[in-house]
Amino acid sequence: xxxxxxxxxxxxxxxxxxxxxxxxxxxxxxxxxxxxxxxxxxxxxxxxxxxxxxxxxxxxxxxxxxxxxxxxxxxxxxxxxxxxxxxxxxxxxxxxxxxxxxxxxxxxxxxxxxxxxxxxxxxxxxxxxxxxxxxxxxxxxxxxxxxxxxxxxxxxxxxxxxxxxxxxxxxxxxxxxxxxxxxxxxxxxxxxxxxxxxxxxxxxxxxxxxxxxxxxxxxxxxxxxxxxxxxxxxxxxxxxxxxxxxxxxxxxxxxxxxxxxxxxxxxxxxxxxxxxxxxxxxxxxxxxxxxxxxxxxxxxxxxxxxxxxxx
Amino acid sequence: xxxxxxxxxxxxxxxxxxxxxxxxxxxxxxxxxxxxxxxxxxxxxxxxxxxxxxxxxxxxxxxxxxxxxxxxxxxxxxxxxxxxxxxxxxxxxxxxxxxxxxxxxxxxxxxxxxxxxxxxxxxxxxxxxxxxxxxxxxxxxxxxxxxxxxxxxxxxxxxxxxxxxxxxxxxxxxxxxxxxxxxxxxxxxxxxxxxxxxxxxxxxxxxxxxxxxxxxxxxxxxxxxxxxxxxxxxxxxxxxxxxxxxxxxxxxxxxxxxxxxxxxxxxxxxxxxxxxxxxxxxxxxxxxxxxxxxxxxxxxxxxxxxxxxxxxxxxxxxxxxxxxxxxxxxxxxxxxxxxxxxxxxxxxxxxxxxxxxxxxxxxxxxxxxxxxxxxxxxxxxxxxxx
Numbered sequence: 001x002x003x004x005x006x007x008x009x010x011x012x013x014x015x016x017x018x019x020x021x022x023x024x025x026x027x028x029x030x031x032x033x034x035x036x037x038x039x040x041x042x043x044x045x046x047x048x049x050x051x052x053x054x055x056x057x058x059x060x061x062x063x064x065x066x067x068x069x070x071x072x073x074x075x076x077x078x079x080x081x082x083x084x085x086x087x088x089x090x091x092x093x094x095x096x097x098x099x100x101x102x103x104x105x106x107x108x109x110x111x112x113x114x115x116x117x118x119x120x121x122x123x124x125x126x127x128x129x130x131x132x133x134x135x136x137x138x139x140x141x142x143x144x145x146x147x148x149x150x151x152x153x154x155x156x157x158x159x160x161x162x163x164x165x166x167x168x169x170x171x172x173x174x175x176x177x178x179x180x181x182x183x184x185x186x187x188x189x190x191x192x193x194x195x196x197x198x199x200x201x202x203x204x205x206x207x208x209x210x211x212x213x214x215x216x217x218x219x220x221x222x223x224x225x226x227x228x229x230x231x232x233x234x235x236x237x238x239x240x241x242x243x244x245x246x247x248x249x250x251x252x253x254x255x256x257x258x259x260x261x262x263x264x265x266x267x268x269x270x271x272x273x274x275x276x277x278x279x280x281x282x283x284x285x286x287x288x289x290x291x292x293x294x295x296x297x298x299x300x301x302x303x304x305x306x307x308x309x310x311x
Numbered sequence: 312x313x314x315x316x317x318x319x320x321x322x323x324x325x326x327x328x329x330x331x332x333x334x335x336x337x338x339x340x341x342x343x344x345x346x347x348x349x350x351x352x353x354x355x356x357x358x359x360x361x362x363x364x365x366x367x368x369x370x371x372x373x374x375x376x377x378x379x380x381x382x383x384x385x386x387x388x389x390x391x392x393x394x395x396x397x398x399x400x401x402x403x404x405x406x407x408x409x410x411x412x413x414x415x416x417x418x419x420x421x422x423x424x425x426x427x428x429x430x431x432x433x434x435x436x437x438x439x440x441x442x443x444x445x446x447x448x449x450x451x452x453x454x455x456x457x458x459x460x461x462x463x464x465x466x467x468x469x470x471x472x473x474x475x476x477x478x479x480x481x482x483x484x485x486x487x488x489x490x491x492x493x494x495x496x497x498x499x500x501x502x503x504x505x506x507x508x509x510x511x512x513x514x515x516x517x518x519x520x521x522x523x524x525x526x527x528x529x530x531x532x533x534x535x536x537x538x539x540x541x542x543x544x545x546x547x548x549x550x551x552x553x554x555x556x557x558x559x560x561x562x563x564x565x566x567x568x569x570x571x572x573x574x575x576x577x578x579x580x581x582x583x584x585x586x587x588x589x590x591x592x593x594x595x596x597x598x599x600x601x602x603x604x605x606x607x608x609x610x611x612x613x614x615x616x617x618x619x620x621x622x623x624x625x626x627x628x629x630x631x632x633x634x635x636x637x638x639x640x641x642x643x644x645x646x647x648x649x650x651x652x653x654x655x656x657x658x659x660x661x662x663x664x665x666x667x668x669x670x671x672x673x674x675x676x677x678x679x680x681x682x683x684x685x686x687x688x689x690x691x692x693x694x695x696x697x
Contacts, residue, residue: 032376032377032380033377034377060343061341061342061343061346062342062343062346062377063342063345063346063349063375063377063378064346064377065377065380065381067350067636067637089350089353089354089636090350090354090634090635090636090637090639091354091636117381117384118380118384119383119384119387119388119391120379120380120381120383120384120387266387268391269387269388269391270387270391271390271391271394273387
């Protein structure tokens, strides 16, 4: 009789997790990706284990989408101190960053790897959630409150698919989940703590290139169902503006197409397949423009849209 | 001298060579080796080639998702780069429309694309390389400047280095696009010891049917790939270049009448016997290129003295393969460095090499004033007043 092998990160004891992370590494399944992660950085083990505890483990010796390694380095420049170095498959794609930011460096680094490498998908720069079996895409440039709105919807019963990537396999109209910790920035952190006190946050990381960042742990359900894609039904271009009156306006498909195509990371890279995929998505969806300042109002509006529009 | 092979290097060589020679065996590898193969091929910029061949064999769809996704992604990237290269060629033809008498010879990746050689499939295209008669370069450069192609801001030394010593102008890029255009007037630096005459290349160049462009004649195209490998400098793309050489040799041996008969005399006529010897040798040794015995025998006339050859064999073996991503070897780094120095040694006289490397060292480790840009107008004046 042998005990069953741990199948989720959280089934490893903190010591086991730490040992693997600092040893040869461990495999984590994140949506369609198998990520091999090795991290020898002081202070990173605990928040990583906490935020990723629901994620399935992938055993060593499999094929991985990428091999990521983070490690501590001592440097004199730009100023003396401890830095974290992010490497993917033995390459270092960007400069070392202060060691306290290691968690954010991992999250952003993984985004970078996905964006540069995974061109088998049309990649929208979009949050994606699901309700009543159908997907809502929230494509937006940084600074429009995409992550905040996404975390808020996830806290109110929507299933999180992703806060950053709308992944679609060309030839399909389904959005693939790639649930990840959601990085709230600056004022959004307090806003979200007030909006949904039950959400679990990672450590507060000041001084990153995007200011202060704290990651919201995705709810267990969204991680457990990360293999369940959802057909796109609503494409909403959100814009947060201080003091704005709530407005959700349907836009014509042509406008939806243009905005979605320009939002994608790799629309041009995919050539004809990119055009066809965006076209099919827009044809299968209703497209809207959303202006809001109040999170409660925006969430209520989108939820009532989903509940009234059976598709 | 520390160039000892170790286990990981031997594993790397075995996996990479198997993936190049028999791509269809890759999916059946134990998963840990399959994983490493994908990582190595990506690093060597050959993942697209592997993916293309697996797709041709109908083996792509059968792969597990995590494998198929990586291969499919590599295909998307290589197709996007090929599309960008074709479009750049289209725009260049438009921009140079009124210079009809100037022959434009596409080289390297673009030539493979235009000539439809098998190595174009799944290849990761980078720059557009054109060969233009030196007398026509100022007119071509001026016209491209007028139509939106700009040079990068270069330090005065670098700009002068390009114009006075090399075989190409500083790279240009159109303001609306990202593809780099390199205008060459020769296939080797002015200062190189070997002197292949560009006039011979233009004479033999072949018109691409229905196109504004020509490509080098088959033997010249292979010789250029070989020269690029052994005089190009950095070794990051060296394996891919050996693959080009192997593919081109097999392709033209089968499709071009008299290819092998012309090969060695042409190498000699172009003053490229030494690199041609190396090219045939390493393509044969690594990828089993079928070279007729008579050509091999003739090529031994281009061989270096035995001690040098032994050293080259060792360095090429160690430097050519991608590094194991988790266990990089010092020996391979050293071999790459030595081949890099060699590639400079053969293309410039010793005092100039010393000056050049000193400058490069200074820029890398003490850069300050060296990066002050030279105005583009001044750069133009340099080439026109020469």
